[in-house]
Amino acid sequence: MNITEMGPGDRGTVAEVNCPPELKERLFSLRVRPGEEICLLKISFFRKTFLISAAGSRIALGKEVAECVNVCRA
Amino acid sequence: MRERLQGVEILLVGNPNAGKSTLFNALTGGNAKVGNWHGVTVGALEKEAKLGKFRAKVCDLPGIYSLEGMSMEEKGAARYVKAHENAFLLFVTECGALERILPLLSGLARDGKCALVLTKKRQFLRRGGSLDEETLRRELSLPVFCAEGLSRRALREKVANLIENEEVARSSADAGRGSVTAQRAKRYAQSLYGYRRPSEELSKTEKLLANGFVAIPLFFAALGLSFYITFAPGLLGDFLKTAIDKFFSEYLAGFAGKISSPVLRGFVCDGLLKSLGSVLCFLPQIALLFLFLLLMEESGFLSRLAMLTDGVFQKVGLSGRAMFSLLMGFGCSAAAIMTTRALDDKKIQKRVILCLPYISCSAKLPVYLTLSASFFQDPFLAVLLLYALGVGLSFAVALFLKREAPPFVMELAPLQIPRPGFLAKSLYFQIKQFIIKLGTVILAFFLASWLLSSFRWDFTYCAPDESILASVCGGLKYLFAPIGCCDWKIAYAALSGLVAKENVAGALSMFYGGFPYSAASAFAFAVFLLACSPCVSAIAASAKELGWRTALWNALMQTVSALLLSYLVYFLLTGGGIYLLLLLIPLFAALLIRKNKDEKIHGSKRGFSSKLHR
Structure with missing residues (x-):
C-alpha cells in the first residue's frame, strides 16, 4: 500500500519509492527511503496533503508524491 | 606591533532552517535575514569577521538537503562548497535533524577542516529527544558543540579555537588515508549511539494548526485583525499616522509658512514637508503590516498554511511552497522575487515572478490610503478591497499561465512563540531601510520634481503648469484621459512609481495635497497602480533571475495591461456596465444557440445516448 492508504497514527516501513530521480533524491534526503519507518500524522482536508513523521522531522507531501511511496504496515 | 591576522x-x-544565518550574524555582526521557514536564505552571503587571530571570510549558504538537490539554490550551494576546497566547513544542524546531516557530512567532510554545530537543542529535549555530544565527538572524530545559549563573543572564541586546533591537528594527520570523518559519519548513521529521536506525536497546538478547518479561518481572522488595527479610524495605526501627519502639516508647516522668500517657502512646504510628510506618516501602518508578516513566519504558522493551501495553489499550476514568496510580496516585491530561488525549477519561478507585482507591497500603501479617501469613507475597507483585488489578479495571472503543478514536498518549520528580541530587531531593520530609502532615493526624486515643476526654462519661479516639467511631460496628459484625468501631473505621479511606489503619494501631495478627481477616477487610478509594473528594484531583481530582456518585456506588458484594465474599471464604474451587459447578453445567447445547433448535428459528447450506442 502507499501513504494515501494509511490512516492518521498508522506506522509503516518504506518499501519502495516510485517517482522521478530528482524527487526521489529529495525524499531520500528527508529520510523517506526504503527501510525507514514513517508515521502518518495528519491528512489535510480533501486529502490533498499528507503530513508524516520521518526521522524526527515533519514532512508534508502532496497527494501525488504520497502515492509514490509504498509502505509495509508496521 | 600589530599582529598580522591569518x-x-x-x-x-x-x-x-538549521540556524546557519543566525550563526552567521553572531560570528560577523551581520544582518542576514533569518526566519522560521525552510528557504529563507537564497544566495551565498559573505562577510569578514575577526575570530581570534584569524581574519575570516564567513559565508552563509542556502540550505542543502543533498548534494544533488532539487531546487536552484541547493544546486548553487553544493557547487559553491565544492569550488571552495580549502575552506573550513561548519556543518550546522538542528538536533532533531542530526540523521539528515550525516550524508552531507559523508559527502563533504574534510579531515581537520570541519566541525559540527548543533542548534535548537532545547526544543529537541522538550520533545523527548536525547543526545550525547561527547559520544558524537568520539564517533564522528570531529569537534562538536551546541551553539544555543552561547553569546556572540563566546561563539567567536569557540570557532577561533576550533580553527586553531584543527590547523595543528591537520598538519600532523596522515593525509593519505582519505576522509576519516566521512567514513565515520557513514558508520555512525547505522548505529546512532547516544542519540534518541524526539517524539513523533503532534502536540495539541500542532494538531489544531494542521487542521484546515481551524488554521485557515484563524489566518483570515488574524489578517482581518491586523488590517483593522492598522487602518481602522482611531485605532493604533491611524492614531500614529494622524500624529505624524499633524506634526508635518501643522507644526512644521506652521514654521515654514513664516519664511519670507516665496521660493524657499515653496521648496520647504511643497518640495520637502508635503511630499516627505505624506510618505513618512504611513510608516507606523507599514511597520504594523510588517509585524504581522514577521509573526506569521517566525511562529511556524506559515509552513502549515503552505501545507494546507497546496491544493488551492495546485489548481493554478503552483505549489504551497510559493506561499512564502507571495506573502513576502506584501512586504517588498524585490525581496519576494529573490525568495523564488527556493522554488523547484525555473518555469515555476517565472510564473511566480509574474504573479508577484499584483501582490500589493508596503510601498503602495501610502498611495492607496491617499486615493481611498476619495472613494471610501473607511480606509480599512478600501485597503482590504484593493489588497483582495491584487490577490485575485495574482491568481488570475497564475491560472492564465497555468502549466503542470510541481510535486509538493516540504519540511514543516517547528512551531514556536516568536522571540520579542528577534521581532524588535527585524522591525527596526525594516524601519531603518524605509527611512534610508526615504532619505535618499525618494527625497532626491521629490527635490528634483519640485525644482522641475517650480521653474520655467529661464529659471523664473512659476506655477507647475508653466514649468519645465509641464513642457516635458505635457503630452502624457492623454494617458489617463480615459479615466477622467486628462492631466500630465497625474501621469507623472503614476510613472514616478517606477522609481519607488512611495513617490506616487508624494507627487500627488506635492501637486494637489490629495487626489482632485472623482471617486471613479481615484479607484481606476488605484487599479492601475495595483496592476502596473513594479519599481526598478523589483525589475532589477526579476532581471537577475530571468534576464533583462524578459524582465523589461514583463514590465512593459504589465504597465500596458494595467492601463487597459484601469480604462475598463472606469468605464464600468461610470455606467458603462449596462452597455457591457447589453453587449454580453446577445454574445452569450449567440454562443449558446451555436452550441445547441452543433450538438443537434454532431451529437453531445457526454450524452447518455452515446454510452448506450458505444
Whole structure:
C-alpha cells in the first residue's frame, strides 16, 4: 500500500519509492527511503496533503508524491 | 606591533532552517535575514569577521538537503562548497535533524577542516529527544558543540579555537588515508549511539494548526485583525499616522509658512514637508503590516498554511511552497522575487515572478490610503478591497499561465512563540531601510520634481503648469484621459512609481495635497497602480533571475495591461456596465444557440445516448 492508504497514527516501513530521480533524491534526503519507518500524522482536508513523521522531522507531501511511496504496515 | 591576522574561509553548510544565518550574524555582526521557514536564505552571503587571530571570510549558504538537490539554490550551494576546497566547513544542524546531516557530512567532510554545530537543542529535549555530544565527538572524530545559549563573543572564541586546533591537528594527520570523518559519519548513521529521536506525536497546538478547518479561518481572522488595527479610524495605526501627519502639516508647516522668500517657502512646504510628510506618516501602518508578516513566519504558522493551501495553489499550476514568496510580496516585491530561488525549477519561478507585482507591497500603501479617501469613507475597507483585488489578479495571472503543478514536498518549520528580541530587531531593520530609502532615493526624486515643476526654462519661479516639467511631460496628459484625468501631473505621479511606489503619494501631495478627481477616477487610478509594473528594484531583481530582456518585456506588458484594465474599471464604474451587459447578453445567447445547433448535428459528447450506442 502507499501513504494515501494509511490512516492518521498508522506506522509503516518504506518499501519502495516510485517517482522521478530528482524527487526521489529529495525524499531520500528527508529520510523517506526504503527501510525507514514513517508515521502518518495528519491528512489535510480533501486529502490533498499528507503530513508524516520521518526521522524526527515533519514532512508534508502532496497527494501525488504520497502515492509514490509504498509502505509495509508496521 | 600589530599582529598580522591569518586569513581563513569558513562556509556554513547544513539543511534549510538549521540556524546557519543566525550563526552567521553572531560570528560577523551581520544582518542576514533569518526566519522560521525552510528557504529563507537564497544566495551565498559573505562577510569578514575577526575570530581570534584569524581574519575570516564567513559565508552563509542556502540550505542543502543533498548534494544533488532539487531546487536552484541547493544546486548553487553544493557547487559553491565544492569550488571552495580549502575552506573550513561548519556543518550546522538542528538536533532533531542530526540523521539528515550525516550524508552531507559523508559527502563533504574534510579531515581537520570541519566541525559540527548543533542548534535548537532545547526544543529537541522538550520533545523527548536525547543526545550525547561527547559520544558524537568520539564517533564522528570531529569537534562538536551546541551553539544555543552561547553569546556572540563566546561563539567567536569557540570557532577561533576550533580553527586553531584543527590547523595543528591537520598538519600532523596522515593525509593519505582519505576522509576519516566521512567514513565515520557513514558508520555512525547505522548505529546512532547516544542519540534518541524526539517524539513523533503532534502536540495539541500542532494538531489544531494542521487542521484546515481551524488554521485557515484563524489566518483570515488574524489578517482581518491586523488590517483593522492598522487602518481602522482611531485605532493604533491611524492614531500614529494622524500624529505624524499633524506634526508635518501643522507644526512644521506652521514654521515654514513664516519664511519670507516665496521660493524657499515653496521648496520647504511643497518640495520637502508635503511630499516627505505624506510618505513618512504611513510608516507606523507599514511597520504594523510588517509585524504581522514577521509573526506569521517566525511562529511556524506559515509552513502549515503552505501545507494546507497546496491544493488551492495546485489548481493554478503552483505549489504551497510559493506561499512564502507571495506573502513576502506584501512586504517588498524585490525581496519576494529573490525568495523564488527556493522554488523547484525555473518555469515555476517565472510564473511566480509574474504573479508577484499584483501582490500589493508596503510601498503602495501610502498611495492607496491617499486615493481611498476619495472613494471610501473607511480606509480599512478600501485597503482590504484593493489588497483582495491584487490577490485575485495574482491568481488570475497564475491560472492564465497555468502549466503542470510541481510535486509538493516540504519540511514543516517547528512551531514556536516568536522571540520579542528577534521581532524588535527585524522591525527596526525594516524601519531603518524605509527611512534610508526615504532619505535618499525618494527625497532626491521629490527635490528634483519640485525644482522641475517650480521653474520655467529661464529659471523664473512659476506655477507647475508653466514649468519645465509641464513642457516635458505635457503630452502624457492623454494617458489617463480615459479615466477622467486628462492631466500630465497625474501621469507623472503614476510613472514616478517606477522609481519607488512611495513617490506616487508624494507627487500627488506635492501637486494637489490629495487626489482632485472623482471617486471613479481615484479607484481606476488605484487599479492601475495595483496592476502596473513594479519599481526598478523589483525589475532589477526579476532581471537577475530571468534576464533583462524578459524582465523589461514583463514590465512593459504589465504597465500596458494595467492601463487597459484601469480604462475598463472606469468605464464600468461610470455606467458603462449596462452597455457591457447589453453587449454580453446577445454574445452569450449567440454562443449558446451555436452550441445547441452543433450538438443537434454532431451529437453531445457526454450524452447518455452515446454510452448506450458505444
